[in-house]
Amino acid sequence: MTSYIPPIDKPQAIYTLSVKRFDPERDSAPHWETYQVPWVVTMTVVEAxxxxxDQGHYIAFRTNCREFTCGSxxxxxxxxPALACDTPLKDRMRIEPLTRYPLVKDLVVDQSAVPKKWKELKLWPHVRDGKPIDEVSAESRAGWHRSFARCIECYICLDACPVSDTEDSEYDGPMWMLQIARARAHPKDGQDRLEQAAQRGIGACTTCYECEGVCPVNLSPIKEIQRLRSGLVRQRLVGRRPARPEGTRLGQRRKQ
Ligand code: FES
Known part of the structure; x- marks a missing residue:
């Protein structure tokens, strides 16, 4: 690996860093190892x-953009849960892999289930009414980008959520609810995303806001979860109501 960190000629301190390590070829279980790392004020965890x-401690981890955009x-x-490139290095930090995916090695987890779930949930827009995409207004495009397109798919919110993907929960978790909301808001999507959210266990969300507290790009899964839930209630209630007589509008009293 080529180091991207600036040379540390004059460290301002020496910090202790503990890393949970696991090599499937050598270890029967993960264990902690401690390292001494030189610190300068700009240093992040990924740089450590x-x-x-570079010193020969080949700890497996993922990194790519180093600027909080790829989520790796x-x-x-x-x-x-946090992004290592977005976290300043502090003394006595403890670093471990995310917990919601199978451990591969050291800090690397197997996230191959993610593309499978995208496919399973059909999270791409399905044509609703044949409207050409270039007819979508700039305003609705901008709103869609503002609300959803910033998710960097780091899966941090899934690790923070106390109810998703646990043994007794069928709730997929905040990122997936956000993705369902994103697909629903797409102007060309025609799937019943509200029922999909219900089937993926949206009712189990406790709105504890843990997911929002850790999102590195300040998205609001809870706001979207609440919108999906109220949309679902409206859809189910309206579905049970008898059809309105023709020529009447909601809130308009029928003439006797
Ligand atoms: S390396 Fe891309 S988000 Fe940290």
């Missing part, structure tokens, strides 16, 4: 890992 790699460096830092 790169520095260790997500891990547990002091017990909380």
């Amino acid at each position: 890992l790169e520095w260790l790699w 460096c997500a891990m547990l830092i002091n017990g909380k």
